[in-house]
Amino acid sequence: xxxxxxxxxxxxxxxxxxxxxxxxxxxxxxxxxxxxxxxxxxxxxxxxxxxxxxxxxxxxxxxxxxxxxxxxxxxxxxxxxxxxxxxxxxxxxxxxxxxxxxxxxxxxxxxxxxxxxxxxxxxxxxxxxxxxxxxxxxxxxxxxxxxxxxxxxxxxxxxxxxxxxxxxxxxxxxxxxxxxxxxxxxxxxxxxxxxxxxxxxxxxxxxxxxxxxxxxxxxxxxxxxxxxxxxxxxxxxxxxxxxxxxxxxxxxxxxxxxxxxxxxxxxxxxxxxxxxxxxxxxxxxxxxxxxxxxxxxxxxxxxxxxxxxxxxxxxxxxxxxxxxxxxxxxxxxxxxxxxxxxxxxxxxxxxxxxxxxxxxxxxxxxxxxxxxxxxxxxxxxxxxxxxxxxxxxxxxxxxxxxxxxxxxxxxxxxxxxxxxxxxxxxxxxxxxxxxxxxxxxxxxxxxxxxxxxxxxxxxxxxxxxxxxxxxxxxxxxxxxxxxxxxxxxxxxxxxxxxxxxxxxxxxxxxxxxxxxxxxxxxxxxxxxxxxxxxxxxxxxxxxxxxxxxxxxxxxxxxxxxxxxxxxxxxxxxxxxxxxxxxxxxxxxxxxxxxxxxxxxxxxxxxxxxxxxxxxxxxxxxxxxxxxxxxxxxxxxxxxxxxxxxxxxxxxxxxxxxxxxxxxxxxxxxxxxxxxxxx
Numbered sequence: 001x002x003x004x005x006x007x008x009x010x011x012x013x014x015x016x017x018x019x020x021x022x023x024x025x026x027x028x029x030x031x032x033x034x035x036x037x038x039x040x041x042x043x044x045x046x047x048x049x050x051x052x053x054x055x056x057x058x059x060x061x062x063x064x065x066x067x068x069x070x071x072x073x074x075x076x077x078x079x080x081x082x083x084x085x086x087x088x089x090x091x092x093x094x095x096x097x098x099x100x101x102x103x104x105x106x107x108x109x110x111x112x113x114x115x116x117x118x119x120x121x122x123x124x125x126x127x128x129x130x131x132x133x134x135x136x137x138x139x140x141x142x143x144x145x146x147x148x149x150x151x152x153x154x155x156x157x158x159x160x161x162x163x164x165x166x167x168x169x170x171x172x173x174x175x176x177x178x179x180x181x182x183x184x185x186x187x188x189x190x191x192x193x194x195x196x197x198x199x200x201x202x203x204x205x206x207x208x209x210x211x212x213x214x215x216x217x218x219x220x221x222x223x224x225x226x227x228x229x230x231x232x233x234x235x236x237x238x239x240x241x242x243x244x245x246x247x248x249x250x251x252x253x254x255x256x257x258x259x260x261x262x263x264x265x266x267x268x269x270x271x272x273x274x275x276x277x278x279x280x281x282x283x284x285x286x287x288x289x290x291x292x293x294x295x296x297x298x299x300x301x302x303x304x305x306x307x308x309x310x311x312x313x314x315x316x317x318x319x320x321x322x323x324x325x326x327x328x329x330x331x332x333x334x335x336x337x338x339x340x341x342x343x344x345x346x347x348x349x350x351x352x353x354x355x356x357x358x359x360x361x362x363x364x365x366x367x368x369x370x371x372x373x374x375x376x377x378x379x380x381x382x383x384x385x386x387x388x389x390x391x392x393x394x395x396x397x398x399x400x401x402x403x404x405x406x407x408x409x410x411x412x413x414x415x416x417x418x419x420x421x422x423x424x425x426x427x428x429x430x431x432x433x434x435x436x437x438x439x440x441x442x443x444x445x446x447x448x449x450x451x452x453x454x455x456x457x458x459x460x461x462x463x464x465x466x467x468x469x470x471x472x473x474x475x476x477x478x479x480x481x482x483x484x485x486x487x488x489x490x491x492x493x494x495x496x497x498x499x500x501x502x503x504x505x506x507x508x509x510x511x512x513x514x515x516x517x518x519x520x521x522x523x524x525x526x527x528x529x530x531x532x533x534x535x536x537x538x539x540x541x542x543x544x545x546x547x548x549x550x551x552x553x554x555x556x557x558x559x560x561x562x563x564x565x566x567x568x569x570x571x572x573x574x575x576x577x578x579x580x581x582x583x584x585x586x587x588x589x590x591x592x593x594x595x596x597x598x599x600x601x602x603x604x605x606x607x608x609x610x611x612x613x614x615x616x617x618x619x620x621x622x623x624x625x626x627x628x629x630x631x632x633x634x635x636x637x638x639x640x641x642x643x644x645x646x647x648x649x650x651x652x653x654x655x656x657x658x659x660x661x662x663x664x665x666x667x668x669x670x671x672x673x674x675x676x677x678x
Contacts (some may be wrong), residue, residue, distance in 0.1 A: 001476050001519075001576070001638070034603045035493065035508075036614050040621065051655075052645040055617030063623050067342030070334075073622035073641070074494060078473045082339040082489045083351050085370055086362055086471060090354055094365045100429075104361035107294055107433045108354050111445075114438040115320075115350040116325040121438060125322045126215060128439035129313060132156045133215060136309045142298065145305050146266035150273030153450035155443065158312040158393030160234065160293050161182070161265075161358065163274050165453040167461055167480040168283065169251050172532035175457050177276055179259075180250070181293060183234045185312065187337065188635040192235035196566065196630065200337060204228065211314045214308065214325060223307035229549030230300050237292035242572045245637060247479070247524050247534055250285040259284065263291040264298060275454050290450035319349065320439045337443070341623030357433075357445035360426040366471045367421040368373030373489040376420045378498055379491055381503070383417050383484075383653045386513045389590035390582075393678050394521075404542045408521065411530040414518060416463075416483035421470040434450035475512060477519035479528035484516040496619055503591055503600065503608045507615030510587035521678060523550050523573040546677065553577055553651075553675040560643045562629060580639075580648045584616055588654060609658040617645045651675045 030364070031038035042057025053060065065072045091113040094105035115121075133157060139145045149159035160183035168176035186204055191197040212220035258672065259282055260267050262645045271277050284290060297305070318329035327343070334340040343349075355590050386455055394400075394408050431448045433441050463481060468474060468486040477484050493500065496509035515638060526546065529537045531577070538546070554570030557577055561567050591612055600608025620641040624632070629640060639647065649655040650667040651674045660666055 001474065015364065017106060031494070032604055034611065035497055035504035036495070036611065036618060038604070041614070047655075047659035048661035048666060050646065050669050051613070051617055051649050051659075051667065052620070052642045055614055055645070056621045059621060060623055065623060067345040068340055068348070070338040070340050070628035071622055071624045074619060075473050075622075078489060081492075082471050082473060083348055084365075085366060086351050086355060087347055089362055089365050089369075090351060096365070096368075101364060104358065104428050107428060107431065108358045108361050110433045110435050111354045111357055111441055112350045114332065114433070114435055114441055115353055117436070117438070118346070120436060121320075122322045125568060126325070128321065129156070129215060129317055132313050133310055136306055136313065138303065139306065140308075142302070143266040143269045145302070145309065147269040147273040148309060150270035150276075153274060154447035156313045156317050156439075157309060158316065159270075160297055161270070163270075163276065164305060165276075165457055167478075167532075169247060169480055169534040170253075171530070172480040173461055175459070175461060176253075177279045177282045177457070178285065179282050179290070180244070181234075181238050181289045183293060184231055184238070185315065186231070186235075187631050188229070188241065189235040189238050190634040192232045201228070203332060206396045207328070207336075208311050210328050211311050211318070211325075214328065214417065215310060215314050217307060217310050223304070224311075226301070226304040227308045227311055230296070230304055233292055233296050237289055237296065239286040239289050239638070240572075241635065242569065245288060245524060245572070245575065247527055250287075250535055252284040252287040253281055254284050255281060262287075263294040265294040275451065276457075279457070303657060319353075320442055330632060337627060337631060339627035353442070355469065355471065357441070358428055358431070359471075360422065360466075361428050363421060363470040364425050367488050371420055371470070371491075375491065375498075379419050379496065379509070380417070382496075383419070383486075383509060383513055385481070385590045386510055386517060386586055387412065387415070387629065389586045389593060390514065390517050390678070392589060393582075393586060397678065399545045400542050401539050404538045407537050411482065411520060412517075414482060414530045415668055417479065417519070418466065418483060418485045420486065420488040422464060422466045424464050454528055475516050477516045477525065478532075479520065479525050479534075480530065480532040482520065482530065482532045484513070484519075486513065486516070494615070501603060501611055502594055503611035505617040506587045506591035506594070507612040510590055510620045511583045511616050511619065513583070514586035514590075515579045515583030517586065518579040518678060519575065521577040521582070523547075524575050548676060549677050550574060550578060552673075553581070553677070556651075556675070557639060557643060557647055560647065562633065562640060562642075563626075566630070566633060568633065568639050568643055576638045576644075577647060580644050581651055581675065584648050584652060585617075585678065588612055588652070607658065609654055613649060613655055613658055616649070620644050 029036050039061065040056055040059030042053055042061070043660055045053045045057050047054045063072050089105065090109055093109050094101055096102055096105070135148060136157070139148055148157045149161065150163070151157055152159045153163070162180045162182040164178045165175050166178050168174045186192060186200065191200055203223055208227050209220045209224035212223055217223060254262070256267055256271070256279065268277070271279060314325065315329065318325040330343045334343070391409065391412055393413065394405060397405065400408070432444050466485060467478070468476060468485060468487050472487045473489045475484065475486045475490050490512070491509065494504070494508055495512060496505055520528070525535055526538070529535050554574055557568045557570035557573055559567070588609070591608070595608070603611065606614065621643040624640070632638070632640060638644070646667055650669050653671070653674070655661065663670075
């Protein structure tokens with residue numbers, strides 16, 4: 001995935017610290033020695049009709065999604081495994097000889113224990129909200145409410161604008177203050193504006209009123225209706241996610257005075273509360289929406305603003321409070337919106353909260369126990385092979401001019417790779433965690449992280465920093481740093497297993513690595529040059545040709561229809577779709593190159609290319625609840641997994657050859673209709 005998308009919103013021998021092919025059987029299947037779950041496939045489904053089901057159909061038919069999950073997938077198995085490993089760290093601590101590690105482990109244990117102390121949490125009930133709610137009640141002016149919004153990164157409050165400190169897209173050696181639209185309590189503006197989610201919007205109104213009653217807010221029914229009208233109005237003027245993912249459109253540097261001229265709002269109070277009063281320049285994202293949101297705020301009755309802030313305080317704090325708050329939050333946020341039927345075990349929630357607060361402190365112990373330098377070296381070798389394959393593809397691209405091609409190759413040559421864990425670990429010595437103060441721990445953790453970001457504003461960019469912890473089952477590409485990051489927890493079977501057939505590793509982790517590399521050359525990532533600068537480095541003709549080819553891919557995805565009348569958004573998912581296609585092509589090239597001219601062996605009747613594509617399809621094995629899938633379609637730049645498989649393979653010539661796919665089969669595309677970008 002792209003780093004920005006992540007910010008806004010996986011083995012071999014035991015000695016390698018990875019899951020072995022034997023351990024992979026924990027993924028609820030009968031894995032062949034070469035690394036594919038034969039029992040999960042449904043080979044009766046023709047590959048050319050539905051390759052996703054061909055690879056995973058039997059697994060889909062027999063799998064029931066866990067009651068505390070909205071999806072069952074390869075990733076959720078690895079996440080469950082990582083959470084169990086983190087639980088052991090949090091409950092037993094660490095006996096490292098390194099004092100810093102011991103101290104951080106003790107701090108993480110205390111955070112975990114404070115969440116597990118249900119008796120105290122029940123006894124406190126709503127008391128941890130009292131001080132914040134009193135501030136909300138006392139903020140009788142627009143400026144005072146703006147100040148509360150500015151404090152959102154350190155308090156329980158929220159804001160109609162999101163403020164952050166991150167790398168400047170046009171000066172990637174520096175940090176900048178970034179401002180974007182916010183204010184919505186539902187997953188996306190579509191939840192307010194389209195008939196598809198009318199039932200969710202109605203349920204949201206009930207939830208708002210319920211939360212207001214729990215905190216004793218006056219006129220809860222009328223206040224809830226006013227809050228929903230306020231958020232609905234914000235949704236109407238907000239940019240769509242498709243617009244917001246365009247780096248050119250969202251880079252609008254303004255001085256504070258100019259921002260104030262364009263959007264009437266108490267910016268000085270807002271910035272002072274965020275400890276950003278010294279900021280003279282702000283990079284504004286949705287530059288036409290923010291003035292409209294400010295105008296809505298200015299005309300909304302102050303009592304409505306107060307009620308909105310009070311509700312959002314209760315909503316944000318609910319998972320840290322007594323059962324009456326926690327259960328109400330679950331019933332709407334998890335059950336109604338995503339379809340989960342059971343609240344996750346308390347220890348799991350404690351793990352997630354502790355991991356969010358002290359992620360690298362936990363990660364340092366995690367990699368020492370569960371990952372090794374040898375495994376890191378194996379992955380580094382594979383990354384080098386995938387990079388070489390992408391280099392070859394860029395060199396062979398016929399539609400790109402030599403001028404742009406030379407710059408693209410330079411960008412690839414300069415691309416950095418971070419594998420498994422950071423070279424230096426975050427310092428948590430200044431974070432105060434107390435055994436009897438869960439809400440306070442959460443607030444101090446937020447403030448600690450926010451101040452770390454603010455304090456670096458005038459410092460050089462820290463190129464050693466990670467935006468994911470080692471125990472995260474995911475990966476990302478950063479366009480401003482021109483780097484890919486592959487956390488340790490992602491580097492496990494069935495994605496990567498040194499004991500498995502090479503075709504499976506290339507189809508699994510190889511395609512994932514290729515995916516992240518391709519993000520540097522997707523529809524938005526391509527706008528950043530070799531140094532990470534958002535700039536126009538392509539020829540005009542090359543841009544036109546790239547966009548034309550990408551548009552064909554977009555139309556293919558637009559045609560996918562998970563529910564009657566509900567389609568995949570090919571424009572929203574464009575970057576991920578391009579990365580998926582590029583990743584598959586690059587990994588296949590690397591696999592074939594690894595054979596050094598020799599024929600791949602046939603295993604269990606499957607050729608090397610067949611095993612590659614089967615592994616690719618297995619990597620996206622997932623089953624989602626309907627509500628979760630509907631939410632994904634409007635709020636996630638990734639296509640549903642079914643289309644991440646079927647939408648990719650139908651554009652790869654070698655897939656047709658491997659599975660003898662013919663005209664008339666559902667996924668078949670004529671040669672001249674197949675998308676060829678990289």
